[in-house]
Amino acid sequence: MKMQYLSVLIFAMVIVGSAEAAEVYHKDGNTLDLYGTFNGMRYIFSDDDKNGDRSFIRYGFRGEAMLSNELIGLGTWEQGAGLSYAESEGDNRTFTCLGFVGIKFGDAGSIDYGRNYGVLHDVNAWTDVMPEFGGNTTVTDNFFAGRANSMLTYRNTNFFGMVDGLNFALQYQGKNNSKTNDKKGCSLQKGNGNGYGLSVTYDLSNSVSAGAAVSSSNRTLFQQSLDLVHNQGKKTKAYSLGLKYDTYNVYLAALYHDTQNMTPFACFSSKNYGFAEKAHNLELVAQYQFNSGLRPSLGYIQSCIHGDQKGKRYDIKRYIELGASYKFNKNMSTFVDYRINLLSSNKLSCIAQKPANNIVALGINYMF
Secondary structure: OOHHHHHHHHHOOOOOOOOOOEEEEEEOOEEEEEEEEEEEEEEEOOOOOOOEEOOEEEEEEEEEEEOOOOOEEEEEEEEEEEOOOOHHHOOOOEEEEEEEEEEEOHHHOEEEEEEEEOOOHHHHHHHOOOOOOOOOOOOOOOOOOOEEEEEEEEEEOHHHHOOOOEEEEEEEEOOEOOOOOOOOOHHHHOOEOOEEEEEEEEEOOOOEEEEEEEEEEEOOHHHHOOOOOOOOOOEEEEEEEEEEEEOOOEEEEEEEEEEEOOOEEOOOOOOOOEEOOEEEEEEEEEEEOOOOOEEEEEEEEEEEEEOOOOOOEEEEEEEEEEEEEEEOOOOEEEEEEEEEEOOOHHHHHHHOOOOOOOEEEEEEEEEO
16 A cells, blocks of 8 residues: 555544434324435545545435334335436436335234345345445345345244344245346346245344354346356355354454355456356454444455356455544544455456455445
């Protein structure tokens, strides 16, 4: 890292902390809350294509409607937009993050349908707490790994009200497919067949929690056509195992995530791309919260695939995260995050199409 950035790093010490949503409506047990975050962020990177402004905004509504003493209707909608585009680039930079509606049945749990987080995220989210980097061994619209469409979700907390801290979720994802691939490969990369998932988390004593999640989905015919080395089968499978220790001052989390025919590799806008036959992902994070509002963060991320277009094994991600955030109050914070790459550029650039050099992210957040 160049010395000219040191003064900026020292100055720019964002915790993605919780902030109370703004209540828009509350009457007769019916509520509607507005929430969001404004993130002003810049990447400092040697590659001009990735160096520069990464600012964005996310905002949404959460609503509940009292249907009876035991039934509550619920709905969530969240949208995001990049803020670093010129007006001449059009208005197609907005995207829907979440959008689902359902009913909660008291201690019997809740059921909802729409665009939602996959059950693998219930465990994967434990390491996705670094100021900017980390939490990226999984991607959005990739079966049950992150946010995705056509999710039918049943959730139960405290196991029907009988076991405190024991939570589970069952999920079904309907088919999302396109017969044609767009110029960036999005229809291919983000498609899926019918699938099922399950997650279980348990809050043990002494601030320790353990979690596990599994999923299985059909692959689309288009995705199966990418099996250039040999037939990888009609299914994708994945599981996640997580452990965390969370007190006011100390946060420790570990995640092991394993996928089959699910993790995309290379660039989907090129001719050499596909889904790895197997992928093994490891994420570790440690943070400490000072009373002053300062929160240092140290993380390690590694993602290894087996079976690219040449049938070889590669580390597509391996880096150390070193950062810190400073929380002024529950609404305002600032951060610096330094990604120290551990991969050689010659292996990384041709296989993963990811940044091969170190990156610094600087930002400030306003949350409500």
